[in-house]
Amino acid sequence: xxxxxxxxxxxINGWQKGFPLTKRPYAKMAADLQISEAQVIExxxxxxxxxxxxxxxxxxxxxxxxxxxxxxxxxxxxxLDYVAGIVCAEPQVxxxxxxxxxxxxxxxxxxxxxxxxxxxxxxIEKRSGYKTIKLPLTKAYHIDLGxxx
Amino acid sequence: MNKLLARYAGPRDVExxxxxxxxxxxxxxxxxxxxxxxGMSEDEVISRLARMKACGIMRRFGLVLxxxxxxxxxxxxxxxxxxxxxxxRAARAIVAHEFVTLCYCREPHLxxxxxxxYCMIHGRDRQIVEGQIIELKERAQLLGFASKxxxxxxxxxxxxxxxxxxxxxxxxxx
Numbered sequence: 001x002x003x004x005x006x007x008x009x010x011x012i013n014g015w016q017k018g019f020p021l022t023k024r025p026y027a028k029m030a031a032d033l034q035i036s037e038a039q040v041i042e043x044x045x046x047x048x049x050x051x052x053x054x055x056x057x058x059x060x061x062x063x064x065x066x067x068x069x070x071x072x073x074x075x076x077x078x079x080l081d082y083v084a085g086i087v088c089a090e091p092q093v094x095x096x097x098x099x100x101x102x103x104x105x106x107x108x109x110x111x112x113x114x115x116x117x118x119x120x121x122x123x124i125e126k127r128s129g130y131k132t133i134k135l136p137l138t139k140a141y142h143i144d145l146g147x148x149x
Numbered sequence: 150m151n152k153l154l155a156r157y158a159g160p161r162d163v164e165x166x167x168x169x170x171x172x173x174x175x176x177x178x179x180x181x182x183x184x185x186x187x188g189m190s191e192d193e194v195i196s197r198l199a200r201m202k203a204c205g206i207m208r209r210f211g212l213v214l215x216x217x218x219x220x221x222x223x224x225x226x227x228x229x230x231x232x233x234x235x236x237x238r239a240a241r242a243i244v245a246h247e248f249v250t251l252c253y254c255r256e257p258h259l260x261x262x263x264x265x266x267y268c269m270i271h272g273r274d275r276q277i278v279e280g281q282i283i284e285l286k287e288r289a290q291l292l293g294f295a296s297k298x299x300x301x302x303x304x305x306x307x308x309x310x311x312x313x314x315x316x317x318x319x320x321x322x323x
Contacts, residue, residue, distance in 0.1 A: 001218070001219070001220035002218045002219060002220075004219075011212065012212060012214065015211045015212050016209065016211045016212050016213070016214070017209035017210070017211045018209075018210075018211060019210045019211035019212070021180075021195050021198050021199045021202070021210065023178060023180060023181070023195070024177055024178060025179065025180075026175070026177065026179075027177070037177060041175045041176065041177075044175050044212075045175050048175075050218065051215055051218045052214060052215060052219060053212055053213070053214060053215075054172075054213045054214060054215050054307070054308070054309065055169075055170075055171060055172030055173070055309060056172050056173040056179075056211065056212055056213070057170065057173055057213055057309060058166060058169065058198070058202075058207045058209075058210050058309075059207060059208045059209050059210075059213060059309070060166065060206060060207055060208070060310055061156075061205060061206060061207065061208050064156055064158060064205075064206045065158045065162075065163060065166060065206060065310075065312065068310070070255060072262070084303075084305040085305075088305050091311050092311055093306060094306070094307070094308045094309060094310050094311060095306065095307050095308075096304075096305040096306040096307075097301045097302070097303070097304055097305065097307075098301065098302040098303040098304075098305065099226065099299040099300065099301050099302060100298075100300045100302060101297060101299045103262070103299075106226075106299075107305075107306075110310040110311070112312075133258045133261070133262060134256075134258070135255045135256060135257075135258060135262070136256050137253055137254070137255055138254045138255060138256055138265075139240075139253065139254040140252075140253050140254075141240040141241070141243070141244050141252040141253065141254070142240075142243075142244040142249060142250075142252035142253075142268070143208055146209065146211065146212070146214070147214075147250065147271070149219060
């Protein structure tokens, strides 16, 4: 498990939301932390290098820009790696996890349109020989606003 | 509806999202670098992002983390089959627990998957998360409903949503 220094914790707790949308955002963060802009950039690069920071970027609300859905599949255990590979090969798949239970492969697809989402699922079904179960969102109660460490 | 607040992303907005899908560059003027790749001004990139944030197309803009390297490996998805007229009440009771990270309704898939209410708990220790699940079911009065707990095992892929294949524009190297 990775450990974080105090400055890294401050960065993570301070800017999962509310990142400055200004010309020199890292300088703004640096001023708040009383370190240099170069240090902020270096700390972020190090967090990314270590796999802790996925990216500085946007978390987009489902079904605004893209049509998205959670999808589940029930795969024979000895074929799971193979089918997971087929699923991961689709660029529009952005999460893909093995979970305990009968439905053991779970992934999220976000496509430019619902039609394209269905084309992707049909292709996964054809390549894998397994059916997909589409479980689209109908209402969000509690959403990803980051977490405190 | 006020045009500024319409939750609509135009093609140029999607280009901006596509250009930063791998992450905003880590340099002094990151939006200028994105702008250059798109043939836009720096101000336009910033104002498109600000508008998408203000109107709710974006839930947030900032550091997006991976849970697992920080030790959050006990990741449980709980699913419940709850009658439609009870769902709102159940969801409100669930999100009152601070260890719940996400809570959603999804369409069930009958007959094999009747569950319509989902929530997630991300924890560092499986035993603690299992205790939280028991506490949640009791305190949110969910014991009478059919449910399943699905802990995650292997992660095959985790990225942000991809927009570049839709627009076929250049992605800026972070």
